[in-house]
Amino acid sequence: MEQQNSTARGPGFLRIAGLGAATALACTALLGAGSSALAAYFARRIITPDRIKTEEDELLAVVRGPEGLEGIFRATPETTVDGVYSFHFNGGAGHARIGAITSYSPLEGTVQRRIEAVYSGDIHHVRWGRWGGATYSDPGGLGLEFQEVTLESDIGAFPAWLVPAPVEPDGGRRSRHAAGAAQQVWAVMVHGRGATRLEGLRALPVAQELGLTSLLISYRNDGEAPIADAGRYGLGSTEWREAEAAIAYALENGATDVVLFGWSMGGAVSLQAADLSRNRHAIRALVLDAPVIDWVDVLAFQARLNKIPAGVGRYGQLMLTHxxxxxxxxxxxxxxxxxxxxVSRAVELRTPALIMHSLDDDFVPPGPAERLADRNPGMVDFVPFHKARHTKEWNVDRERWEVTVRDWLSSQLEERATPGAAH
Known part of the structure; x- marks a missing residue:
C-alpha cells in the first residue's frame, strides 16, 4: 500500500477529497441529519479501490547531470528523503525509478535527484506524477527470469509472477539455504491496498539470496484480478483466499513450505491466511512490512486524519460490520x-512473524504492531524504522531491510529444518 505526501489523497489510503477543516466543522453542525450520510461515505471509501490515482507531485524540469538524467522536483516530506523511489506519470502509463538526491534548495522549495531508469513513457515532457515505493517494472527489471502464471480461487483465474529460485551449478533449483537440502521453501508476496504486484518486487533480491522461489500475486479488485463483491475490498477477510490459492499452487509444484510476505493490507491478508487457510501448517513464517494489525485502530486514525467526527467514524465502522x-x-x-x-488475538498467532514498521507511518500507525510484539514476544519480532512513512522501509534503507529479513528468515528456516523440530 503506497501513499503520497500527506496533503494529497494517496493511492494507498484515505485522504478523502473535499474533507478539510471547514467541511469537518460543517459535519459537526450537521451531525444529527448528516452523520449517517457521511459515515456511509467514509465506510465506502475504506472498501472502494481508487481506480484513478491522483498525480500531485510536481516535476519542474529534467536536466542532464554528470551521471545521466536528473529531475528537479517540488520539495515535499517524501521527495526530500534519501533512498530510491518510483515516479508514476501520465495516468500510470509512465514509470521511472528515482535515485539519490544531488542537490536540495529549501529556500526555493526544490530537490534534484538522479533518474536511474525510465521503464515507460517520456519523462521529459511531464509536469505531474505520483511518488511511490515500487521501484521496478517487473522481475526482469532486477535481471531475474520470470513467467506469468494463472492461479485459481473462488473468484476465478487471477495472475501472478513466478520467479524461480536461483539455478544451482548442478542445474537444480533446490533451496541454496543451508537448511534447504531436503526442502523447497517458496515465498508468496501479497501487496497492499491500492497497490499491485509491483510492491513485492523489492523483496526479490533477498528471496533470491535465500534460494526461495517467489510468487507475487494479484487479488480481487486490485485492477489485475477479477472484480468481486461489487468491487469492494474485504480488508483481508476475502482476499486471503487468493493467498491460499497461491500456497496450494506452491505445494502442488514442489514446495514443502511457504513464507508469506505482506505489505500494509497485504499484512492483514497474510495474517488471515495463516489463521484460516487449509494449508496453514505449511506457512513457515510471516514477513510483514507496515502491516494492518488492527483495522479499528487504523480506521479511527484515518477518521482523525480526515477531520471526521469520532462518532461518525465509529458509525462508519458499524456499517462495515453489521x-x-x-x-x-x-x-x-x-x-x-x-x-x-x-492485538486482542495476540496469543492465537502461532506463526513466527517479523514486523518492520516506520515509527512515523502516518497512514497505518505502528502502535498495534508494537503491542502485538509485546503480547506475543515468542512469535513476533518488531523492528522499527524511521523516516519511511508508509511501506517505504526498503526504499529508505535497503541494506538494513534486507539484512533484517535475511538474518531473521535464515534463523527461521534453520530452526524448522532442525531434526526433530515441530513442523
Whole structure:
C-alpha cells in the first residue's frame, strides 16, 4: 500500500477529497441529519479501490547531470528523503525509478535527484506524477527470469509472477539455504491496498539470496484480478483466499513450505491466511512490512486524519460490520473487524512473524504492531524504522531491510529444518 505526501489523497489510503477543516466543522453542525450520510461515505471509501490515482507531485524540469538524467522536483516530506523511489506519470502509463538526491534548495522549495531508469513513457515532457515505493517494472527489471502464471480461487483465474529460485551449478533449483537440502521453501508476496504486484518486487533480491522461489500475486479488485463483491475490498477477510490459492499452487509444484510476505493490507491478508487457510501448517513464517494489525485502530486514525467526527467514524465502522450496513456500503457480507484484531488475538498467532514498521507511518500507525510484539514476544519480532512513512522501509534503507529479513528468515528456516523440530 503506497501513499503520497500527506496533503494529497494517496493511492494507498484515505485522504478523502473535499474533507478539510471547514467541511469537518460543517459535519459537526450537521451531525444529527448528516452523520449517517457521511459515515456511509467514509465506510465506502475504506472498501472502494481508487481506480484513478491522483498525480500531485510536481516535476519542474529534467536536466542532464554528470551521471545521466536528473529531475528537479517540488520539495515535499517524501521527495526530500534519501533512498530510491518510483515516479508514476501520465495516468500510470509512465514509470521511472528515482535515485539519490544531488542537490536540495529549501529556500526555493526544490530537490534534484538522479533518474536511474525510465521503464515507460517520456519523462521529459511531464509536469505531474505520483511518488511511490515500487521501484521496478517487473522481475526482469532486477535481471531475474520470470513467467506469468494463472492461479485459481473462488473468484476465478487471477495472475501472478513466478520467479524461480536461483539455478544451482548442478542445474537444480533446490533451496541454496543451508537448511534447504531436503526442502523447497517458496515465498508468496501479497501487496497492499491500492497497490499491485509491483510492491513485492523489492523483496526479490533477498528471496533470491535465500534460494526461495517467489510468487507475487494479484487479488480481487486490485485492477489485475477479477472484480468481486461489487468491487469492494474485504480488508483481508476475502482476499486471503487468493493467498491460499497461491500456497496450494506452491505445494502442488514442489514446495514443502511457504513464507508469506505482506505489505500494509497485504499484512492483514497474510495474517488471515495463516489463521484460516487449509494449508496453514505449511506457512513457515510471516514477513510483514507496515502491516494492518488492527483495522479499528487504523480506521479511527484515518477518521482523525480526515477531520471526521469520532462518532461518525465509529458509525462508519458499524456499517462495515453489521448486516444492515450492506445496502449502504455495497458489501455482499459484513466485514468481521474483530477477527482481524491481532492485538486482542495476540496469543492465537502461532506463526513466527517479523514486523518492520516506520515509527512515523502516518497512514497505518505502528502502535498495534508494537503491542502485538509485546503480547506475543515468542512469535513476533518488531523492528522499527524511521523516516519511511508508509511501506517505504526498503526504499529508505535497503541494506538494513534486507539484512533484517535475511538474518531473521535464515534463523527461521534453520530452526524448522532442525531434526526433530515441530513442523
Amino acid at each position: 448486516p444492515l450496513g450492506r445496502r449502504l456500503t455495497g458489501l455482499s457480507a459484513p466485514v468481521d473487524l474483530k477477527s482481524m484484531d491481532w
